[in-house]
Amino acid sequence: MTFRLYDTATREVRDFVPLEEGKAGIYVCGLTVQSEPHVGHVRSAVNFDVLRRWLSHSGYAVTLIRNVTDIDDKILAKSAEQSRPWFNLAYEMHARLTEALASINVLPPTYEPGATGHVPEMLELIETLIARGHAYAAEDGSGDVYFDVRSWPSYGELTRQAVDDMESAGDADPRGKRDPRDFALWKGHKKETEPESAAWPSPYGPGRPGWHIECSAMARKYLGPGFDIHGGGVDLRFPHHENEQAQSRAAGQPFASYWMHNAWITTAGEKMSKSLGNSLLVPKVLERVRGVELRFYMVSAHYRSHVEFSFEALEEAAVGYRRLENFLERASAVLGEIPTTGMPCADFVVAMDDDLGTPAAVAAIFDVAREGNKLLEAGDSAALRGTAASVRAMLAVLGLDPADPAWGSAGDDAALTGVVDALVAGLLEQRAEARAAKDYARADVIRDQIKAAGIEVEDTPTGPKWSLSKEH
RNA sequence: GGUGGGUUGGCCGAGAGGCGAGGCAACGGACUGCAAAUCCGUGUACACGGGUUCAAAUCCCGUACCCACCUCCA
Known part of the structure; x- marks a missing residue:
């Protein structure tokens, strides 16, 4: 190799x-x-x-x-x-x-x-x-x-x-x-x-x-x-x-x-140095997607291929990235912190060794994440640990580990998470009561309220789970 | 004029003689009170015209269009 x-x-x-x-x-x-x-x-x-x-x-x-x-x-x-x-x-x-x-x-x-x-x-x-x-x-x-x-x-x-x-x-x-x-x-x-x-x-x-x-x-x-x-x-x-x-x-x-x-x-088919305005300056673009998503967009194409920039394609790539991120979050909810010592899968290694084939490498990550999602549903946390660690390791090699401190101030986030969790918990309890009483209209109103504040609620087998909406 | 690269499904984007990379979107199914997430399934794609071959998106010839560089450029 x-x-x-x-x-x-x-x-x-x-x-x-x-x-x-x-x-x-x-x-x-x-x-x-x-x-x-x-x-x-x-x-x-x-x-x-x-x-x-x-x-x-x-x-x-x-x-x-x-x-x-x-x-x-x-x-x-x-x-x-x-x-x-x-x-x-x-x-x-x-x-x-x-x-x-x-x-x-x-x-x-x-x-x-x-x-x-x-x-x-x-x-x-x-x-x-x-x-x-x-x-x-x-x-x-x-x-x-x-x-x-x-x-x-x-x-x-x-x-x-x-x-x-x-x-x-x-x-x-x-x-x-x-x-x-x-x-x-x-x-x-x-x-x-x-x-x-x-x-x-x-x-x-x-x-x-x-x-x-x-x-x-x-x-x-x-x-x-x-x-x-x-x-x-x-x-x-x-x-x-x-x-x-x-x-x-x-x-x-x-x-x-x-x-x-x-x-x-x-x-628009032209080199960027000729492009008008400043809409593609890095800070401007980062008003639309997160840094990690912009990076994912770039890494998804081979370095020797021309990329025709568009916000549509960028935002679509961001959705794809969130799928991987979501898997790691779900796995982490079961396993605690995902080890950083995972092994990239064989397809990933082959792809990267072949002139940095990042598109194929990314495809390999999606494949492993799909396996991981299955293990998650099957409740096989022993196997899940290896799979999640592998996904994290592969993302890390591409500079895309969602848990990389480079993406943000983890300290503040952790503190804020606790605050939000306390606030949302009360609302979720009310929603649970409504659902138990089969008052779905009221349950949905509560969910919509929370959503309006930028928080998504999902029902899982282990109860409702909230997360910050990643839509911009 | 010289040099190099490109044209792939609704979209993005790989691949480089035979098995449909992957993602997004769409549709169907499972799950759900409904969603979301997840899983399963659904596609007769390779600019055009010839040729080689049992077999071509992939090789050869030609054509069209696009892009980059030729002393400022990521």
């Missing part, structure tokens, strides 16, 4: 063979913190969080590095529009991102380095590239430094493109480039348009890092010259990842063994 994953570089699913037995080093391109995160942005984080959890579950010691790009053209442009320092914008958006990820139970990475904290590492790498003849300072005095694409014969190998077939961007300013496809490692400071705070000293004059170099430098620093998996969204394959690989390998490093790319969440 080996973990297999789709490698973008070879375009095939292959066995995961780590560089070091029992360890997995992963680098994921995070966000440019220039605006508030929407559901599309966080999908990537969820996907790699699932990867990380699955590898950990499988016994690997995982090091996950997810960077934050905290200086770039867009951040500078937006902060100028908003008349505030670029670092203030980046800092605030970073905080919003952290909040959004926490709300859908994405574990913090091992470390989250930012570009601005690694300028010396980048300059060192640039120096190496110049010394090896793969980079040059622009001849136009702009202070830019470019990677020399023509000097690296395997340029284009990641995305299988021939340099000559690449369309050179029509609007690109060729400035001091030897070839229009050469890309910036270092961007000379533009005194007229950019704040002084956006410049760092360098041998080529004051300036700021180019986009791609940060990832090469930080991956090198935290994971070493060679590491196992590099991930990000599909759009990053080219140019970003192609360029990273070119830089790092031209500098003499083996770089990533596997490349993983997640597909988009689109809206």
